[in-house]
Amino acid sequence: MPERLAVHLNRDHPRDVDPEAAALETDRSFVLEFVNHGGPVHVHLHLDDALAAVADPAATQVYVESEERRGVEITVPPSHPPAKGFVELSSGYGKEKARVNVTLTDERKDGGPDVAVDESLGEKSVSVEQSASSSIAEAVVPVVAATVLVVLAAAVAVTVSESLAPVLGVLALLAAVGVAAYLLAV
Missing domain, CATH: 1.10.287 (Helix Hairpins)
Structure with a gap:
């Protein structure tokens, strides 16, 4: 399951873009979840060259209605190389900007497999x-x-x-x- 990072819109003033964290470290795809606290707003996403070489956003132009939550997944393939870059978020024709620094690691943070496997999987089951x-x-x-x-x-x-x-x-x-x-x- 992708990790999520909330990005608050219109919270302090119109067209305000405020990510919940300035940095994200992950080993997989992630979702930027836009939480709009005011009027409708367009948000533009831009991945720098280093991050764009590895990751692919589902959308680069996002329209978020008043009081709406909307997620945009940034897809990272399972066999990606480590990378460091950023996602720049802007609204109001570039007047309001924010940046999320992203570090993609090649190893899982939890050390486990990609799919959780229950121990009972190896046991013989009775039909x-x-x-x-x-x-x-x-x-x-x-x-x-x-x-x-x-x-x-x-x-x-x-x-x-x-x-x-x-x-x-x-x-x-x-x-x-x-x-x-x-x-x-x-």
């Missing part, structure tokens, strides 16, 4: 299909077991006397409740 099939298998086995118990209880109830049938029905019901509780816990 959704594998996860779903294993959870279905875990649910089917107890249901089949409960069904077999209920069928066996019904078969025994038919073959035994009428006084034992209600007891076996209650046992089958308790087994079904136990299986349901197990499935809810999983």
Whole structure:
């Protein structure tokens, strides 16, 4: 992600150009974010020769509406050489000027890779299909077991006397409740 440097416009007086910092050191593309505190204004960007050899602004003429924020990216290629230069900002037909000194380093300031990589990237992940099939298998086995118990209880109830049938029905019901509780816990 590009670094950002705020440039305040019309803050102290009309067509005022006031960068948040006089210098910027970076190892990548950056954005000049114009923050307009007054009426609409045109801002001209000019990169000196040293910086222009490495960087490319998205726009050199920027129109910023009243009370608007507008960013202009200065693109720096990933394999750029180190460079020092400046971006000159002017408004009011050159009457108001400001300069931002830019130092482009060839090494990352944070020492890390260009893309943040999470440690979990190297771990083997379980696909959704594998996860779903294993959870279905875990649910089917107890249901089949409960069904077999209920069928066996019904078969025994038919073959035994009428006084034992209600007891076996209650046992089958308790087994079904136990299986349901197990499935809810999983």
